[in-house]
Amino acid sequence: MKAFFVVNPTAGKKRALTIWNRLKTLIDIPYEFALTKSPGQATEIAREAVKAGYGKIVAVGGDGTVREVVQALSHSEACLGVIPAGTGNDFIRSVGIPSEPKRALEIIKNGNVRRIDLLRAGDNFFVNVVGAGLDAEVADAVNKSVRFFNGTLTYLVQLMKVLTVYTTRDVTIEIDGKTVKRRAWLVSVGNARYYGGGMMICPDALVDDGFLVVCIVNEISKAELLRFLPCVFSGKHKNHPAYEVLKGKKVKIKFAPPAKVHADGDVIGVTPVEFSVEPGALKVLTWKA
Numbered sequence: 001m002k003a004f005f006v007v008n009p010t011a012g013k014k015r016a017l018t019i020w021n022r023l024k025t026l027i028d029i030p031y032e033f034a035l036t037k038s039p040g041q042a043t044e045i046a047r048e049a050v051k052a053g054y055g056k057i058v059a060v061g062g063d064g065t066v067r068e069v070v071q072a073l074s075h076s077e078a079c080l081g082v083i084p085a086g087t088g089n090d091f092i093r094s095v096g097i098p099s100e101p102k103r104a105l106e107i108i109k110n111g112n113v114r115r116i117d118l119l120r121a122g123d124n125f126f127v128n129v130v131g132a133g134l135d136a137e138v139a140d141a142v143n144k145s146v147r148f149f150n151g152t153l154t155y156l157v158q159l160m161k162v163l164t165v166y167t168t169r170d171v172t173i174e175i176d177g178k179t180v181k182r183r184a185w186l187v188s189v190g191n192a193r194y195y196g197g198g199m200m201i202c203p204d205a206l207v208d209d210g211f212l213v214v215c216i217v218n219e220i221s222k223a224e225l226l227r228f229l230p231c232v233f234s235g236k237h238k239n240h241p242a243y244e245v246l247k248g249k250k251v252k253i254k255f256a257p258p259a260k261v262h263a264d265g266d267v268i269g270v271t272p273v274e275f276s277v278e279p280g281a282l283k284v285l286t287w288k289a
Contacts, residue, residue, distance in 0.1 A: 001055035003081065003108060005033035006042050006069055011061030016085035019101050020060050023083065026102065029109055036065075046072035055079060056285065058108055062086015066127060067264045070282060074118055074125045079283040081108040087197065088265065091127050094192035094207050096288045107285050114288055115280040116207040119191045119263070121273065125281070126263045129195040129202060132253050132271050133169070133186030134217075136262035137162045139196075143266065155196055159229070168219040170256045175214060175248035182244075185217040185225060189251050189275050195265065203235035204245060210279040214246040250276045 005024075009017035017035075024033070032054075034045045046057050046069045058081035059069040066082055073080050083104050084092050091097075095116065098104055119126040141158035171187055173180050188195075190202025190213040205213040220228065220242045231237035238245070253261075254272040261273045 002053070003027075003029060003031040003056040003058055004046075004049035004052075004054040005031060005058045005060055005083070006036065006045050006049070006065065007033055008036045008042060008059075008061030008065040008085075011065055011086045013087065016061050016065075019083065019085045023060075023101050023105060026105060033060075040068060042068035043071040050076055050078045056081050056108060058083060060085055063088055063091050063128060063264055064266065066091050067125075067266075070118065070125050070127055073283070074278065074281045077283070079113055079285050081111075081285040083108070088195075090129075090194040090197065090265075091192065093194045093198070094128070094205075095284055096286045107287060111285040111287055114208070114284050114286050116282050116284055117191055117210060118278040118281040119189065119212065120276050120278050121263065121268070124263070124268075125278065126191070127207075127282075128192045128264050129188050129190045129205075130261070130263040130275055131186060131188035131215075132255055132259045132261045132273060133171070133184065134162065134166055135186045135188065135196070135201075136260035136267055137166055139262045139265060140260055140267040163222055163225075169259060171216075171259075172252075172254045172256075173214065173216070173246070174252040175246055176250055180246070182216055183219045185219065187217075187253050188215040189213070189253075190215060191277065199232045200235045201232055202245075203238055208280070210277060211247050211249060212251055212275065212277050214248065214251055216244040216246070218242045218244055250274070 007020045036042050059065045060083040138159050188201050190205035193205045202213045202215045252274045258270040
C-alpha cells in the first residue's frame, strides 16, 4: 500500500522540516510527498492523494496538520498516519502513536488500522477537543502572541492576561435534546482526552465509543481556578466539585454573552455552536488495532 506524506515545514517552529529531512532517508516503502506552503493546503494535497489511490496519507506536523489532513480522509478508505512534529502533538497521546518520529515511522510501515470517531461542526471535522469559554479566549491569545517560551509556559502567561478581564458566564447546554443551564468558566467537548499540549481536560473521553464527553468547569473564584488548572495535566481535576461531566452524541452550547469557540487549538467563531459525533469515521494507523 503506497504512502503519501503531507509535510508542514513550518510546524513545531519549523522543526518539522528538519525531522522530515532526516526521516525520509529511512523510508523503505513506496511513497511520495509534498510540502505545504499555506494554511489549508494540507487538505487539498490529501484530497488529491486519496483520489490518486494512496492508501496511507501521513501528516508530518502537529495537530493543526492532522486536522487539515483529516478533512480529506473522513469517511474514506484511506488511513491516517502521523509523524509528530508539532508543538502540542495531543492527538497521538489518545491513539497510541509514539512521540519519537522514527518509532512513528515504524507504524506507517507495519502498524494496524484502528477506526476512531470524529467531532463534527458543520462540514468540518475535528479529532481532539472543541469547546467555548475561557480556554478558547486563552487559545486565541496564544495564537496571536509572539512565543518566546515553550507551549505550556506561553499558555500560562496568556491565561494570566486573559483572567484579568474574563469572568464566568451563563451557559445553556443542550445534549441529545436535554437542556442544562450553568454559570461556568468553560465547556469542553472531547472526542479525545487532551488539548493545549498535554492538558487532560476530558480524562474519560474515548476516541472509539461513539460518544462525546462534555466537560464543564463551573463557577469558582479566580484563585481557586488557578489551583484547579495545574491538576488538568494529571487528570486529578476530575475530583474537584466544580468539574462536571456529561455525555452524549449531539451538543449545543450557548453562552450569554457569546463566548469564543475553539476546535483542536484554533478559534473558529463564537457561540452558539453545535457539535456532533461521527462514529468510526476515520481509519488511523497505530499499534493498537
